[in-house]
Amino acid sequence: MPRFARLSALALLVTPLASCFGTGDRPVQVVAIGDPQSLFSADPRMPYAARMLRAATVEGLVGFDEKGNAVPALADRWIVTDDGLSYIFRLRDGKWGDGSDITAEAALAALQQAIGAQRGQPLGANLAVIEEVRAMAGRVIEIRLHQPMPDFLQLLAQPELGLVHGRRGAGPMLSRRASDPDLKLSGVLLTPIAPEDRGLAPEEGWKDHTRRLRFSAGSAVPTLKLFADGKIDLVLGGTFADYPRIDAAGISRGAVRMDPVQGLFGLAVVHADGLLELPENREAIAMAFDREAIANLINLGGWITTTRVVNPGLDGDNGSIGERWVGRTIEERRALATSRVARWKGLGHPLSALRIALPSGPGNDLLFERIASDLKAIGLDSRRVGAAADADLRLIDTVARYPAAAWFLDQLGCSAINQLCNPTADQLVDKALTEPDPAKRADLYASAEAQLTITNSYIPFGVPVRWSLVSGNANGFAPNRWAIHPLMPMAMLPR
Structure with missing residues (x-):
């Protein structure tokens, strides 16, 4: 076209504005x-x-x-x-x-x-x-x-x-x-x-x-x-960024309406250099985060956390991809992550503070404190930068336009965003586009998600808050x- x-x-x-009409209120x-x-x-x-x-x-x-x-x-x-x-x-x-x-x-x-x-x-x-x-x-x-x-x-x-x-x-x-x-x-x-x-x-x-x-x-x-x-x-x-302001403004909770949305809420890896060069180090960072603690930051009951790239249970999800690190406690995950950071440092590589790009707002203030604390637990320093500034990790907070695996994979594709991506995942998504068999198409989407999971280019926290x-x-x-x-x-x- x-x-x-x-x-x-x-x-x-x-x-142009039409003539005034209505109730007069x-x-x-x-x-x-x-x-x-x-x-x-x-x-x-x-x-x-x-x-x-x-x-x-x-x-x-x-x-x-x-x-x-x-x-x-x-x-x-x-x-x-x-x-x-x-x-x-x-x-x-x-x-x-x-x-x-x-x-x-x-x-x-x-x-x-x-x-x-x-x-x-x-x-x-x-x-x-x-x-x-x-x-x-x-x-x-x-x-x-x-x-x-x-x-x-x-x-x-x-x-x-x-x-x-x-x-x-x-x-x-x-x-x-x-x-x-x-x-x-x-x-x-x-x-x-x-x-x-x-x-x-x-x-x-x-x-x-x-x-x-x-x-x-x-x-x-x-x-x-x-x-x-x-x-x-x-x-x-x-x-999420402004949710704590509701109580600060003295607004009744009876006025609040929550949208049951799905989508992406997590950190995208912007630059694959330094510590972030290796996918196992990017996984170490992903393992460090206590997602339940993030949910508790703003007293948001019922918030859905996930470690998956694609929100579970959507159209095109054949169930072959599950949550990550099942059976491992947060302490066990952090112990493994700490050993990977120590090994990288032991090879003589410098460890600069990770730049975390977040929009302003009290919810994101609390989120950065949590991120910084979780990274510190595995031996990493971090500093916050503006939402549009150059960064190592950037918050993605976007609602799915339709509830299907394809939407998530498209958002994280090489042509759609300015961040680390996986060309193989893109090729699988492209192949799924013309695959007539629904089961084979679902397999292709699952394989694309597996590729992105291995790449660790996106670190999910949960669904967006609206x-x-x-x-x-x-x-x-x-x-x-x-x-x-x-x-x-x-x-x-x-x-």
């Missing part, structure tokens, strides 16, 4: 934790706030509802062939934001542009499952896959795959830049678009059951204070597996 020029996020998101206030400018980021690896805003203003063929289910968007219905290799979408009878008809040819060009923008990014590796996209009849698009993918609709619903035509999307909300001087927040004011203006059937009384929504991005401390003071209705995008804060004035929110919380349902009032 051809590579298309990227559009700036501002061009995608800032559109103040807009629902929603803030995503993050850099205030992240809302308008043009980075293909869209920050969380930018992804939520794009999903509200630039629909794809399908989208997410509040429970994380794939639902109709530009396509109002679809069928999947019996072999699971072809998805045929019927586009709704509507118009783009510029007033032109939604056609298969226009949607095809927009989808190719969205896919092209993800090349060389982690999501781009996931999209390699697509073999061909073609326009059929006037409003019909077919997507053919290399292999069946049960979670393909979840992948297609990602905000990055929203379709742009004439520098604008097709709803379901219109946005304009709008500051809130009282709250000292700069963001956008979102207005729901009436169903009939989107090519859908009119709904009686629809305007009486909608409200506008003000969406911003803001740093954690002031955002949580505003929520505690009752001035914000929902806070989205919370992570949380939100929800007030009594909020509607349309539900925890889900993807930690994606669409804004449109939050603007709808109960009937």
Whole structure:
């Protein structure tokens, strides 16, 4: 597919505001934790706030509802062939934001542009499952896959795959830049678009059951204070780093909603030099960490720890790869790790302090203290550096876009990240892409995970932590597996 020029996020998101309507109440206030400018980021690896805003203003063929289910968007219905290799979408009878008809040819060009923008990014590796996209009849698009993918609709619903035509999307909300001087927040004011203006059937009384929504991005401390003071209705995008701030802000635990996500939360090896040159030394570091103690750092009951690259029990996991060092106590593991460090030092190699890159936040402050203590127990010093600084080990904290082994392996592939990788694992994943037999495909994924495990290029701690804060004035929110919380349902009032 051809590579298309990227559009700036501002061009995608800032559109004329429709006339005011709704209940007349103040807009629902929603803030995503993050850099205030992240809302308008043009980075293909869209920050969380930018992804939520794009999903509200630039629909794809399908989208997410509040429970994380794939639902109709530009396509109002679809069928999947019996072999699971072809998805045929019927586009709704509507118009783009510029007033032109939604056609298969226009949607095809927009989808190719969205896919092209993800090349060389982690999501781009996931999209390699697509073999061909073609326009059929006037409003019909077919997507053919290399292999069946049960979670393909979840992948297609990602905000990055929203379709742009004439520098604008097709709803379901219109946005304009709008500051809130009282709250000292700069963001956008979102207005729901009436169903009939989107090519859908009119709904009686629809305007009486909608409200506008003000969406911003803001740093954690002031955002949580505003929520505690009752001035914000929902806070989205919370992570391990800021989890301890909830209690510090005096917020009731009844307002906290945890997303049951899966994904990567651990340390990636950035440079394979010095002590990290040998895989057995990298394994020594992996053995040093007390994962249960990490879970206790922020009093997070039920947090799932793992020593595996792939979260266990997912689609494509045949069960042949288990947890590591089963039957060995943490003391036994550290004794073995200490002997490897001592042997390296005894050969005359210098031991510099390992540079650990972590984002800011009290949760990560506690995490670094734990990391430093565990490394000290096997004879290694460490020092913390900024999240974007050059480092030896860097925290990866990212939620799985779909629950399959392929997602994890793609994220750790040589083309997706700037860290130590294993070309053999990549070759196995590539081979799995065109393997028609599910059992053989699962074997290939297991072999790829085994390669990454032997390489010790990624040191898992457990699954990511994602949380939100929800007030009594909020509607349309539900925890889900993807930690994606669409804004449109939050603007709808109960009937």
